[in-house]
Amino acid sequence: MERCRLVFSGSGGQGIITAAVILSEAAVLYEKMNAVQSQAYGPAARGGATRSDVIISESNINFPKVIQPNVLICLTQEAYNAFCNIIRPGGLLITDTRFVKTEKKVDAQQKELAMYAAVMEKIGKPIVFNICMLGAVIRMADLVGPESIMKVLESRIPSGFLEMNRKALELGMELAGTVKS
Amino acid sequence: MERCRLVFSGSGGQGIITAAVILSEAAVLYEKMNAVQSQAYGPAARGGATRSDVIISESNINFPKVIQPNVLICLTQEAYNAFCNIIRPGGLLITDTRFVKTEKKVDAQQKELAMYAAVMEKIGKPIVFNICMLGAVIRMADLVGPESIMKVLESRIPSGFLEMNRKALELGMELAGTVKS
Numbered sequence: 258m259e260r261c262r263l264v265f266s267g268s269g270g271q272g273i274i275t276a277a278v279i280l281s282e283a284a285v286l287y288e289k290m291n292a293v294q295s296q297a298y299g300p301a302a303r304g305g306a307t308r309s310d311v312i313i314s315e316s317n318i319n320f321p322k323v324i325q326p327n328v329l330i331c332l333t334q335e336a337y338n339a340f341c342n343i344i345r346p347g348g349l350l351i352t353d354t355r356f357v358k359t360e361k362k363v364d365a366q367q368k369e370l371a372m373y374a375a376v377m378e379k380i381g382k383p384i385v386f387n388i389c390m391l392g393a394v395i396r397m398a399d400l401v402g403p404e405s406i407m408k409v410l411e412s413r414i415p416s417g418f419l420e421m422n423r424k425a426l427e428l429g430m431e432l433a434g435t436v437k438s
Numbered sequence: 439m440e441r442c443r444l445v446f447s448g449s450g451g452q453g454i455i456t457a458a459v460i461l462s463e464a465a466v467l468y469e470k471m472n473a474v475q476s477q478a479y480g481p482a483a484r485g486g487a488t489r490s491d492v493i494i495s496e497s498n499i500n501f502p503k504v505i506q507p508n509v510l511i512c513l514t515q516e517a518y519n520a521f522c523n524i525i526r527p528g529g530l531l532i533t534d535t536r537f538v539k540t541e542k543k544v545d546a547q548q549k550e551l552a553m554y555a556a557v558m559e560k561i562g563k564p565i566v567f568n569i570c571m572l573g574a575v576i577r578m579a580d581l582v583g584p585e586s587i588m589k590v591l592e593s594r595i596p597s598g599f600l601e602m603n604r605k606a607l608e609l610g611m612e613l614a615g616t617v618k619s
């Protein structure tokens with residue numbers, strides 16, 4: 258992987274920004290890559306769609322904003338409607354079946370995963386939905402290893418919650434494995 | 439205030455990025471401004487200094503990276519040494535007395551606050567150090583009202599922790615009041 262541009266989108270409270278920060282830290286601290294992570298807020302944020310951009314690269318990154326993502330994650334219908342057209346042709350578009358109906362024709366590999374349903378069924382805590390999503394993303398896009406994500410989590414959350422997060426990460430990777438082409 | 443460019447710096451685990459995200463959300467959701475918030479990671483991040491940039495503006499923001507901040511916060515000596523020279527001439531440079539000795543001559547209003555010591559003495563929980571710092575910043579730079587910060591916190595943290603965060607925010611504002619010119 259030389260350079261990957263990702264856009265995470267959804268609504269406030271889904272842990273979008275946290276997931277983007279965790280991925281960036283994992284890439285930089287444990288995989289020797291460079292990363293830039295940003296949020297632009299404005300009238301759109303007040304309307305509800307949260308967006309967080311990440312660029313991961315082996316070389317230097319000069320411009321931090323993502324124009325056309327290789328990987329676009331949409332966790333609400335509103336986010337899908339707002340952003341599905343910015344994806345790079347042939348890119349990877351990941352949505353959650355609970356929240357998004359993929360109505361539009363987009364030139365992308367659309368992958369619909371039942372992440373939220375799986376988290377609620379197997380773990381029962383919606384708070385790790387974002388980590389499950391991150392598991393799917395790193396597996397489908399071959400970005401960083403799961404152990405790098407876990408190392409970041411170990412430095413950020415109380416040890417009593419690590420096992421639940423590990424389960425969520427693995428669940429996301431499994432789900433990705435079922436649809437990966 | 440037309441446009442304010444801030445750089446928060448320190449080490450991982452001090453809650454730098456969280457503080458930057460909270461400030462941005464407060465400005466956008468409750469003060470009708472625009473905001474861009476970003477982290478650039480690279481070899482420097484592996485060395486230890488965390489940096490998070492925020493631009494808050496009444497008008498549109500085109501370029502998300504801060505070159506010369508009006509307001510620079512340094513919570514470790516390493517961050518101070520790395521970033522004190524990027525401040526805009528005459529800008530506001532906030533440091534914590536526990537972690538930083540301000541050795542260099544910088545063309546800025548240097549404000550040294552005993553934030554960490556006050557948090558430990560009055561609240562006893564280092565986890566709200568970043569919120570105390572945010573209180574000092576919003577007071578000294580007249581950025582957003584404390585009630586806007588509290589509204590963001592209400593949406594992010596369990597209600598049992600709100601009072602502790604409110605105390606930390608007010609403590610930071612009080613400390614800022616003692617040195618504000």
